Amino acid sequence: MLTRLVCVCVCVCVCVCVCVCVCVCVCVCVCVCVCVCVCVCVCVCVCVCVSVRPSSSWWSNVELGPPDPILGVTEAFKRDEHPKKMNLGVGAYRDDAGRPYVLPSVKKAEAAMIAKNLDKEYLGIAGMAEFTRASAQLAFGADSAVFPDGRSTTVQSISGTGALRIGAAFLARFHKASNAMYLPKPSWGNHTPIMRDAGLNVQAYRYYDPSTCGFDCAGALEDIAKIPEKSMILLHACAHNPTGVDPRPEQWKEICEIAKKRQLFVFFDMAYQGFASGDSDRDAWAVRHFVENGHNVALCQSYAKNMGLYGERVGAFTMICADADEMKRVESQLKILIRPMYSNPPLHGARIASMILTTPELHQQWLVELKGMADRIIGMREQLVQNLRKEGSSRDWKHITEQIGMFCFTGLKPDQVDRIIKDFSIYMTRDGRISVAGVSSNNVAYLAHGIHEVTK
Amino acid sequence: MERPSSFAEVPHAQPIAVFQLTADFRVDPHPSKVNLGVGAFRTEDGLPWVLPVVAKTEAQLARELEESTLDHEYLPVIGHPEFTRLATQLSLGEASPGLQSGRAAGVQVIGGTGALRIGAEFLRRWWNPELGGKCPVYFSEPTWGNHLSTFRDAGFTDLRKYRYWDEACRRLALTELLEDLESAPEKSVVLLHACAHNPTGTDPTGPQWLQILDVVKRRNLFPFFDSAYQGFASGKLDEDAAAIRLFESHGLELLCAQSFSKNFGLYNERVGNLVIVARDSAALACIKSQIVLLVRAMWSNPPSHGARIVATVLGDPVLRKEWSSSGLSYPGEACVPDGKWAHQHVCSQFTQPQLCCRVYPRCSHNYLGMRVVHHDYGFQPL
Numbered sequence: 014m015l016t017r018l019v020c021v022c023v024c025v026c027v028c029v030c031v032c033v034c035v036c037v038c039v040c041v042c043v044c045v046c047v048c049v050c051v052c053v054c055v056c057v058c059v060c061v062c063v064s065v066r067p068s069s070s071w072w073s074n075v076e077l078g079p080p081d082p083i084l085g086v087t088e089a090f091k092r093d094e095h096p097k098k099m100n101l102g103v104g105a106y107r108d109d110a111g112r113p114y115v116l117p118s119v120k121k122a123e124a125a126m127i128a129k130n131l132d133k134e135y136l137g138i139a140g141m142a143e144f145t146r147a148s149a150q151l152a153f154g155a156d157s158a159v160f161p162d163g164r165s166t167t168v169q170s171i172s173g174t175g176a177l178r179i180g181a182a183f184l185a186r187f188h189k190a191s192n193a194m195y196l197p198k199p200s201w202g203n204h205t206p207i208m209r210d211a212g213l214n215v216q217a218y219r220y221y222d223p224s225t226c227g228f229d230c231a232g233a234l235e236d237i238a239k240i241p242e243k244s245m246i247l248l249h250a251c252a253h254n255p256t257g258v259d260p261r262p263e264q265w266k267e268i269c270e271i272a273k274k275r276q277l278f279v280f281f282d283m284a285y286q287g288f289a290s291g292d293s294d295r296d297a298w299a300v301r302h303f304v305e306n307g308h309n310v311a312l313c314q315s316y317a318k319n320m321g322l323y324g325e326r327v328g329a330f331t332m333i334c335a336d337a338d339e340m341k342r343v344e345s346q347l348k349i350l351i352r353p354m355y356s357n358p359p360l361h362g363a364r365i366a367s368m369i370l371t372t373p374e375l376h377q378q379w380l381v382e383l384k385g386m387a388d389r390i391i392g393m394r395e396q397l398v399q400n401l402r403k404e405g406s407s408r409d410w411k412h413i414t415e416q417i418g419m420f421c422f423t424g425l426k427p428d429q430v431d432r433i434i435k436d437f438s439i440y441m442t443r444d445g446r447i448s449v450a451g452v453s454s455n456n457v458a459y460l461a462h463g464i465h466e467v468t469k
Numbered sequence: 470m471e472r473p474s475s476f477a478e479v480p481h482a483q484p485i486a487v488f489q490l491t492a493d494f495r496v497d498p499h500p501s502k503v504n505l506g507v508g509a510f511r512t513e514d515g516l517p518w519v520l521p522v523v524a525k526t527e528a529q530l531a532r533e534l535e536e537s538t539l540d541h542e543y544l545p546v547i548g549h550p551e552f553t554r555l556a557t558q559l560s561l562g563e564a565s566p567g568l569q570s571g572r573a574a575g576v577q578v579i580g581g582t583g584a585l586r587i588g589a590e591f592l593r594r595w596w597n598p599e600l601g602g603k604c605p606v607y608f609s610e611p612t613w614g615n616h617l618s619t620f621r622d623a624g625f626t627d628l629r630k631y632r633y634w635d636e637a638c639r640r641l642a643l644t645e646l647l648e649d650l651e652s653a654p655e656k657s658v659v660l661l662h663a664c665a666h667n668p669t670g671t672d673p674t675g676p677q678w679l680q681i682l683d684v685v686k687r688r689n690l691f692p693f694f695d696s697a698y699q700g701f702a703s704g705k706l707d708e709d710a711a712a713i714r715l716f717e718s719h720g721l722e723l724l725c726a727q728s729f730s731k732n733f734g735l736y737n738e739r740v741g742n743l744v745i746v747a748r749d750s751a752a753l754a755c756i757k758s759q760i761v762l763l764v765r766a767m768w769s770n771p772p773s774h775g776a777r778i779v780a781t782v783l784g785d786p787v788l789r790k791e792w793s794s795s796g797l798s799y800p801g802e803a804c805v806p807d808g809k810w811a812h813q814h815v816c817s818q819f820t821q822p823q824l825c826c827r828v829y830p831r832c833s834h835n836y837l838g839m840r841v842v843h844h845d846y847g848f849q850p851l
Contacts, residue, residue: 072595072722072747072748072752072755072756073752074595074598075595075752075755075756075759076755076759077754077755077758078755078758078759078761078762081546081761081765084546103543105542105543113540113541113542115534115537115540115541119541120534120535123531123534124531124534124535127527127528127530127531128531130519130524132517132519133517133519133523133734133735133736133737133738134509134517134736134737135509135730135736135737136737138485171579171767171768171769171772172768172769173769174765174766174767174768174769175767175768175769178766178767178768187475187476187478187479188475188476189475189478190475203765203766203769206762206765206766207766207767209766210590210763210766210767211766243475278475309474317543321541322541323541323542323543324541324542324543324544324770324772324773325541325772325773325774326768326769326770326771326772326773334474334476335474335476335477339474339476339477339479341481342476342479342480342481342482343476343479345481345482345484346479346480346482348482348485349482349485349618350622352485352582352615352618353582353586353615353618353619353621353622353623354579354582354583354586354622354767355578355579355580355582355583355586355739355768356579356580356581356582356583356615356739357580357737357739358579358739359579359737359738359739359772359774359775360737360738361738361772361774361775362541362772362774
């Protein structure tokens with residue numbers, strides 16, 4: 014670390030000068046002289062130097078990172094003192110009283126687990142085997158052919174983000190045919206940084222049609238058909254984030270066909286299984302269809318929303334492989350990627366999830382509570398549309414009930430969003446996305462009023 | 470399959486030595502088998518051990534969850550605020566000039582490994598802009614197996630060693646260590662073990678740390694500490710953090726990867742903290758903001774459970790006392806007699822026991838000085 018020196022010097026100089034002067038006298042009393050002097054000086058300097066802490070850090074080149082738009086919404090919301098303020102930013106489920114909801118089945122599993130006084134030993138790199146097995150069965154169906162074939166490997170991950178990062182890192186290292194990952198336009202904001210940091214090159218295909226607030230099927234199929242062969246494509250399995258717009262089954266079939274023709278590697282992100290329609294098999298339909306039709310997919314699963322285990326970071330990453338031998342090789346390489354990232358995953362949440370998935374009564378209880386969450390969201394969508402009609406809005410708001418999952422692309426433009434925040438203290442991201450989970454029977458009328466006022 | 474898989478060429482990775490060792494140990498039928506591989510504490514009966522204060526705190530947390538005073542909501546990206554505050558304070562000490570002037574802070578991460586990885590990712594982008602990933606990083610010879618992989622996967626390509634272990638004399642090779650750091654290019658990164666060096670169990674003494682500090686300062690090397698055994702090495706928390714605090718007191722900026730796996734026995738809850746000491750608070754704010762971006766793209770936000778346990782214990786004077794007295798001393802003391810026990814028992818298996826030289830009774834690993842034979846995946850004793 015360079016230490017800066019501040020020095021104060023006092024110098025004493027002795028000079029010997031030899032001057033040659035040429036004088037020109039203009040008149041009797043005025044003379045102009047020009048002298049050229051050569052001086053030799055000997056100076057003695059005494060310096061006192063003080064070592065001073067550098068005023069700038071080694072990090073003076075580090076830029077301040079951009080603020081996270083979603084967290085920014087929450088921060089602004091917290092500062093606001095409006096009595097009717099609403100936070101429709103962060104995607105975490107809230108009950109009808111606007112409170113975080115810990116599922117009773119989760120509470121029961123957690124209490125039972127802590128009472129068992131299990132040890133805290135390191136898990137293997139791939140995590141808790143009972144959990145990963147149950148997680149894969151939940152996704153693909155217990156009777157899926159991939160299991161007896163031994164073609165499926167699942168590793169526990171740090172929720173959905175961790176699964177995405179492991180998957181992207183694996184593809185960046187081993188998917189030699191292409192480095193390009195195609196994301197739908199728009200996609201979850203964090204997809205791009207994850208893919209980029211993992212070393213992939215991010216591209217896009219059309220997905221959302223702002224004129225209908227629905228799925229741009231023609232645009233998507235056209236773009237996917239043009240994707241260079243053997244590229245990678247990311248699909249949201251259900252409850253697309255941020256739009257809430259999902260393809261219908263016949264549209265999924267078309268995407269499946271084109272992706273096969275282009276030999277695309279299919280990378281599914283499933284963060285809302287069971288949370289979208291209330292039916293976990295139905296929400297996994299697209300994933301299962303692709304697998305049954307010859308795609309060896311990668312799948313990211315999260316239990317943040319569907320089990321409310323947000324902060325415990327419970328997730329899984331699966332690769333469906335060509336055969337059992339490839340599965341073993343792939344699995345070994347996934348471990349090589351995980352170990353230098355965080356060694357092995359956290360156990361607590363996985364134990365809860367595993368107990369729920371593998372204990373029949375708890376599993377049933379969970380499915381009922383999951384449906385309860387999904388139903389409340391669907392109910393809020395319906396109430397919002399009804400209230401907008403009551404407000405006298407002449408616009409077509411059917412996309413609100415046609416979209417699915419936690420998020421809704423209202424169709425509000427950025428300037429309308431700015432107004433609804435400023436005038437009504439209703440907080441959402443500037444793309445017009447609202448988290449329907451933040452809507453309750455207490456505030457849905459106020460929300461409808463605000464939306465109507467800024468869009469009429 | 471009509472066409473070859475995209476992954477037909479994926480090679481089978483070498484098993485990771487320490488885990489393969491445990492796997493082999495499990496299937497070994499020998500009645501007196503001993504596993505001296507994985508660094509996790511074992512009781513006299515060879516069993517894992519949950520600290521009583523941890524079990525007590527977990528039961529308390531369970532009650533709070535039941536009563537809905539706690540939930541499972543997301544933590545902030547940089548983690549549980551009380552945890553990071555208390556963890557950083559544990560490492561740097563209450564008298565830390567950095568903490569007192571608001572230019573030191575912690576970021577909660579996934580275990581010590583997570584701290585190393587995030588720290589390395591940050592350094593690769595921001596420490597030495599001209600070199601980036603080509604900036605040399607120095608590790609002790611030997612070092613924990615995962616150190617190099619962590620920095621490599623973070624994008625560093627020039628990984629070097631500084632001599633550390635004097636094989637012949639079974640001690641720290643200080644002269645060679647200082648020589649190697651002296652010849653390191655300016656602005657190299659140096660990974661230092663704060664205490665209980667893994668795997669040798671041998672640490673520099675106080676005066677030796679001063680000499681190391683001197684070279685680091687003169688050569689403008691960036692110190693990155695790995696602190697996985699605070700309290701576990703000597704049984705004394707402050708003593709085990711002395712090296713880090715020494716460097717801080719001399720005005721250096723540094724990173725420290727702090728793990729609570731061993732000293733809280735929370736191995737599988739992945740409780741870690743990346744300590745950052747910057748020269749001023751503006752720099753700290755910038756650093757944290759960049760680390761937020763790195764974390765968000767890797768795991769979004771850290772797990773809650775383990776951090777809550779540590780924050781609860783460190784934040785409650787009674788629980789904290791219980792932890793630092795009985796919680797740490799059992800493993801700390803056990804390591805000393807255990808070290809000798811291991812020496813006697815293991816060496817009796819050898820045909821030439823005199824090859825097992827001195828055992829340094831520090832922490833959970835002791836470099837027994839066994840002659841090794843390279844097996845196909847690592848090493849096993851003769």
